[in-house]
Amino acid sequence: MRQNPETNRVHLYVPAPRVQSISLNGPGEHPITVTRLRSDLEDSGMTTPHLVEDAFMISIQLRDYRGDIFLRGRKLAFNRQAAGMVLMYDYQREWSAHLRSAFDCVNIHVPRSALDAVVNDRHSGTVESLRFEPGEPEPDQTILGVVQALIPALNAPNEPNQLFLDHMGWSLGAHVVNSYAEVVHVKPAGRGHLARWQERRAKELIDANLANEISLGTLAAECGLSTSHFARAFRLTTGVPPYQWLLGRRLEQAQTFLRDEDLSIAQIADLCGFSDQSHLTRVFTRATGEPPAAWRRRQGA
Template identity: 40%
Template sequence: MTVSGASRDVRSKELQNADLQFGPLTDAYGQRLGKALRVGNAPAIVTRALRTADMAVTEIRCDNPLPELSGSMQPEDAFIVALYLRDSPNCECWEDGRRVSVWDQRIGESSLHDLKRDPAALIRNPYQCLAFYLPRAALDAIADDANAPRIRDLSYKPGAGVNDVTISGLGSLLLPALSHPDQANPLFVDHVLLAVGAHIAQTYGGMRPVSRPARGGLAPWQERRATEILRANLKGGVALREVARECGLSVGYFSHAFRRTLGMAPHQWLIEQRVALSKEKLRDDGLSLSDVAAECGFSDQSHLARAFRQTVGVSPGAWRRTLKR
């Protein structure tokens, strides 16, 4: 979706870690979106969890829009899913050079926009949203992975806000990654963006997997290989696609099989391993909490504290004091 305004505050963070980085979408998404916004560029968090397509998300904020129609983006077989983070009334939606609707942006609602139809908007009030970039190739890859027929088109009403609690919930999970990219877990961001794509494909594209035998968990050798790779990358993280490829599986199949075998998603398992390692490090009084965080793959002491408390129920400092007693 493109929006209006000459004085803009476009806030989005770059994440350069494994699957989350700049790449082809810098031109296909960030630069073209920035040009339409008249801000020069709008960097995006990019995931390459799918082998044949990239997906992206960026947070956009404009506090002083001007009452003029936004610029155009080059037509592309892709969609923008906008999740509104702020109320903004009386917005106009345009497609192919004509006004198609007038609507009120309401916080928590979302809307779909087809880049083949030259979407544009006239937004007179301050606004804030997340913009998910979902190319056709990503929808095709998601359908192929689900053993479903490919989607012909998405069903939506131009400019209409939809109270989609799934998109709202998934979007809220990504806000910390946009605000603190150094603390973002690449496996987690892969997982969330894939979930966004699958939800759009099913809810608005009518994707339905073809019946097939129930899938089981990982084979013993796949479990050993997957956990071996994840343990070897506790500090820097690893791309979900790379782990799946080492097991000879697609990303979607691997995620399902991993959860079925180990009872949790790969990113959750990785965090638990980091916390387990931090318990061992905390026994060494010569290491500060910051040292322990660095040794165990956390970005800083506060990142360690949050993960430790969520997993163990107490802070690292309290756990260390208990050991001493």
């Protein structure tokens, strides 16, 4: 019987009572799925069989964890993974785990096709394998930083803008390739700025989609660039990545609308692409130091 592909993407094989998932547009528009799994049980038992596929799993613990790992039926020396440490798994190899303590982890499903897209973006071949030792945790501050940045998105999946999710997917894919991938003939990508017409076109598209979502791939295609080249060039040109530029423009638009007393804050949130009034309030307060209602009153004083 054919297995459900979600088995691996959202880790249905892990006995976890609390699960939160979010999908990132990874390199080449190949989705990278980030899932947080939690259990307070001291022994959750064994995982069930995963789907054998051409993908990898990156697992980072948010609290100290104990357990056993079996690779093709053989028990590894692993017995503990400290908070903040990273393990990697290859879904082409059959492995399982006995979860012997409570756990709070973030597992990232990365298809090989997403990593190949990073390599091909640099005019090279494919990822042959990743360099890691099964069952041996190691520190990785970049992966930890990406996970920490995504925790709010996991808690409120409707709030982050699509450009932010695209940025996180590309950042993660590029880091895995740079740090772990065994590849052949990788060429460094160019580091130029956007041409004036490309900068103008990208900003026009962002402004036209403040109330909607637009992907990094769409912006790159409109500028005639690969996605990663566009992301680097946009940041060099403007000083911020595309998702931050979009957020800044949404806040500027919100300030313009706040001067119109006929619009409610909930209406402004909708017009500016925020998921709801509370989302606008949190982002606005973090950026300006005061909530939208207070800012509006001060402008009218």
